[in-house]
Amino acid sequence: MSDQEKELKLLRDQIDSIDRQIHGLLNDRARCAQHVAEVKEKYQGSKDAVFYRPEREAQVLRRVMERNEGPLADHEVARLFREVMSVCLALEKPMHVAFLGPEGNFTQQAASKHFGHSAHCIPFNSGDEVFREVESGGAHYGVVPIENSSEGVVSHTLDLFKRFNLTICGEVELRIHHHVLRADDLGLDQITRIYLPQQTLSQCRSWLDSHFLSAERILVNSNAEAARMAIKQGAGAVAIASELVADLYQLNVVARNIDDQSDNSTRYLIIGDQEVGESGQDKTSILVTVRDKSGALYELLEHFHKHKISLTGIETRPANSENSHSAFYIDFEGHAANKHIQKVLQELQSETVELKLLGSYPVAVL
Amino acid sequence: MSDQEKELKLLRDQIDSIDRQIHGLLNDRARCAQHVAEVKEKYQGSKDAVFYRPEREAQVLRRVMERNEGPLADHEVARLFREVMSVCLALEKPMHVAFLGPEGNFTQQAASKHFGHSAHCIPFNSGDEVFREVESGGAHYGVVPIENSSEGVVSHTLDLFKRFNLTICGEVELRIHHHVLRADDLGLDQITRIYLPQQTLSQCRSWLDSHFLSAERILVNSNAEAARMAIKQGAGAVAIASELVADLYQLNVVARNIDDQSDNSTRYLIIGDQEVGESGQDKTSILVTVRDKSGALYELLEHFHKHKISLTGIETRPANSENSHSAFYIDFEGHAANKHIQKVLQELQSETVELKLLGSYPVAVL
Numbered sequence: 020m021s022d023q024e025k026e027l028k029l030l031r032d033q034i035d036s037i038d039r040q041i042h043g044l045l046n047d048r049a050r051c052a053q054h055v056a057e058v059k060e061k062y063q064g065s066k067d068a069v070f071y072r073p074e075r076e077a078q079v080l081r082r083v084m085e086r087n088e089g090p091l092a093d094h095e096v097a098r099l100f101r102e103v104m105s106v107c108l109a110l111e112k113p114m115h116v117a118f119l120g121p122e123g124n125f126t127q128q129a130a131s132k133h134f135g136h137s138a139h140c141i142p143f144n145s146g147d148e149v150f151r152e153v154e155s156g157g158a159h160y161g162v163v164p165i166e167n168s169s170e171g172v173v174s175h176t177l178d179l180f181k182r183f184n185l186t187i188c189g190e191v192e193l194r195i196h197h198h199v200l201r202a203d204d205l206g207l208d209q210i211t212r213i214y215l216p217q218q219t220l221s222q223c224r225s226w227l228d229s230h231f232l233s234a235e236r237i238l239v240n241s242n243a244e245a246a247r248m249a250i251k252q253g254a255g256a257v258a259i260a261s262e263l264v265a266d267l268y269q270l271n272v273v274a275r276n277i278d279d280q281s282d283n284s285t286r287y288l289i290i291g292d293q294e295v296g297e298s299g300q301d302k303t304s305i306l307v308t309v310r311d312k313s314g315a316l317y318e319l320l321e322h323f324h325k326h327k328i329s330l331t332g333i334e335t336r337p338a339n340s341e342n343s344h345s346a347f348y349i350d351f352e353g354h355a356a357n358k359h360i361q362k363v364l365q366e367l368q369s370e371t372v373e374l375k376l377l378g379s380y381p382v383a384v385l
Numbered sequence: 386m387s388d389q390e391k392e393l394k395l396l397r398d399q400i401d402s403i404d405r406q407i408h409g410l411l412n413d414r415a416r417c418a419q420h421v422a423e424v425k426e427k428y429q430g431s432k433d434a435v436f437y438r439p440e441r442e443a444q445v446l447r448r449v450m451e452r453n454e455g456p457l458a459d460h461e462v463a464r465l466f467r468e469v470m471s472v473c474l475a476l477e478k479p480m481h482v483a484f485l486g487p488e489g490n491f492t493q494q495a496a497s498k499h500f501g502h503s504a505h506c507i508p509f510n511s512g513d514e515v516f517r518e519v520e521s522g523g524a525h526y527g528v529v530p531i532e533n534s535s536e537g538v539v540s541h542t543l544d545l546f547k548r549f550n551l552t553i554c555g556e557v558e559l560r561i562h563h564h565v566l567r568a569d570d571l572g573l574d575q576i577t578r579i580y581l582p583q584q585t586l587s588q589c590r591s592w593l594d595s596h597f598l599s600a601e602r603i604l605v606n607s608n609a610e611a612a613r614m615a616i617k618q619g620a621g622a623v624a625i626a627s628e629l630v631a632d633l634y635q636l637n638v639v640a641r642n643i644d645d646q647s648d649n650s651t652r653y654l655i656i657g658d659q660e661v662g663e664s665g666q667d668k669t670s671i672l673v674t675v676r677d678k679s680g681a682l683y684e685l686l687e688h689f690h691k692h693k694i695s696l697t698g699i700e701t702r703p704a705n706s707e708n709s710h711s712a713f714y715i716d717f718e719g720h721a722a723n724k725h726i727q728k729v730l731q732e733l734q735s736e737t738v739e740l741k742l743l744g745s746y747p748v749a750v751l
Binding site for chain 1: 388389392393396397399400401403404405406407408410411412413414415416417418419420421424425427428429441445448449452453454455456457461462464465466468469472473475476481486487488502503505507508509510523606607609610629630633634
């Protein structure tokens with residue numbers, strides 16, 4: 020055995036011993052999860068027992084990231100623990116998740132990111148079908164894109180919350196940013212051809228229209244292919260793709276984050292029919308309907324300002340011509356179980372036509 | 386605190402303590418993996434060091450499955466360890482994997498199943514491009530479907546092995562079986578409409594042609610949607626989908642495994658430019674060219690029979706009209722480092738026009 024082989028053998032024996040310990044602990048953890056299920060069934064009955072607790076998962080993942088000292092990156096360890104929880108949960112109760120398809124899209128990625136790969140994710144053709152599937156109990160949870168106004172999803176999803184009696188149990192963020200990449204050093208000069216897939220075009224259309232309206236746009240199958248075409252075509256050709264693709268193909272990033280919706284375009288909601296407890300770092304979403312008059316929104320927001328509650332998002336729905344009512348979808352920091360938040364909700368209740376609490380849920384961890 | 390809360394708190398404290406131990410061990414393992422990388426770089430140089438050892442991964446996963454006592458299922462624990470190895474490997478060297486796209490297809494699933502979710506998988510439009518990317522070093526490995534003759538991939542992939550100097554480093558199996566599902570109890574009687582997606586149609590076409598040529602075929606976006614349509618349409622309507630979908634929608638399975646290629650349609654090869662050592666349970670693939678004469682294949686196979694070597698697969702390539710040569714792609718059990726196998730290869734060498742060893746690699750674990 021050579022010196023190298025000896026040194027490697029020592030390390031591999033060490034890894035094998037670590038693996039045996041991890042393996043034993045994983046099964047110990049699974050047994051605990053089974054006991055949790057038994058306790059819940061004993062007290063709540065097997066029909067009403069709730070096995071998936073988003074707030075508890077968020078706490079576990081946050082703790083993992085806080086105490087992590089490396090060398091594994093925080094998000095990588097958290098991802099592993101997400102998978103561990105997913106496997107343990109599948110043992111208590113196989114999880115069925117409905118998502119807005121088609122298969123293989125970003126919404127499916129969001130579903131897998133949130134529920135891990137042990138959950139069964141099933142594609143549906145419309146937000147409507149996703150909501151109906153969850154309401155009927157066919158799926159335990161649903162995943163829908165919420166902030167992707169380029170494709171008009173937001174308004175449609177908002178309407179669904181009016182029609183279905185479901186709550187928001189969580190949110191998922193996918194961080195996808197698009198950049199302009201090219202092989203040469205000309206920066207943003209002399210761009211004549213832009214390679215990109217359809218989905219990317221719909222996410223970056225405004226920026227491209229305002230900066231490069233006259234350049235030819237050539238649709239390809241993926242962002243990686245766009246990069247390859249830009250390299251192949253050379254002079255004047257650029258690709259729209261992510262940092263990862265730029266690294267892979269060693270292209271220069273000549274303009275960053277050209278997405279029309281910046282972070283917004285990649286947020287997804289988990290819908291279900293359960294109330295989620297406090298995780299210590301939560302968000303609340305409401306749908307408020309007010310009589311359409313000037314200053315209506317300002318008056319609404321004053322209540323939040325007064326109680327020092329940070330808004331994290333707001334979407335306006337146009338006035339309904341029939342009854343002159345406007346609707347606002349508002350996200351803010353804090354949990355509805357919190358007294359502070361309850362006060363604001365009470366104030367809003369008395370001043371609005373309708374206030375619908377869509378749910379309090381943990382802020383996206385990963 | 387109620388009794389239930391007390392019992393749950395005890396269990397959760399236990400889980401938290403287990404998680405802390407798992408977390409510590411994961412980082413210990415990552416440190417060992419870093420040391421492995423250092424040793425390899427010391428002896429092999431940072432350029433030539435090979436970080437990914439398919440035979441070693443296969444051994445780890447087989448050991449995990451052998452010693453597993455539950456309650457977690459063997460394949461679930463193995464999947465978790467695949468992810469753990471994927472994360473540790475990414476720390477040594479971020480892995481780039483080229484696969485035959487488009488994004489979101491089964492080949493991507495195969496790539497993630499084999500390399501874990503820490504590998505960067507990049508879609509390419511043709512097998513040709515995948516091979517070129519790996520040969521040029523742009524990607525470390527490639528993933529291509531091999532046994533899916535409904536779409537003619539096999540023959541094309543075989544031709545690629547002739548043109549590129551790459552080896553097979555592994556195989557992946559995706560187990561997807563299609564069944565005929567319906568909501569009522571009529572079995573295979575009175576079927577007038579069949580709902581299925583395009584991909585499923587191409588995988589089950591012969592069976593459907595021979596059994597239900599006159600039934601209307603309606604293409605939908607996913608197998609889940611096919612199930613929903615079958616339920617909605619009722620009498621005479623069936624869906625073609627997997628066991629999972631049957632469970633989800635509580636449909637009756639009235640015909641099983643109607644796939645034209647049975648297991649075959651879902652095998653994928655990992656290609657690279659490295660020779661893989663013995664894992665203890667290996668397969669070898671060769672490409673043999675012989676002069677086209679009657680009995681040529683039989684004579685070839687005799688050598689395997691004589692040495693008691695089990696064939697696992699064989700594909701015939703038609704004779705080339707120019708030089709009357711036939712080619713066979715043969716898979717068999719055993720590793721080329723094995724003396725037994727070497728003898729057969731020597732015998733074949735002397736009797737064939739050309740013998741190309743495509744690679745020896747671990748039998749698919751998961």
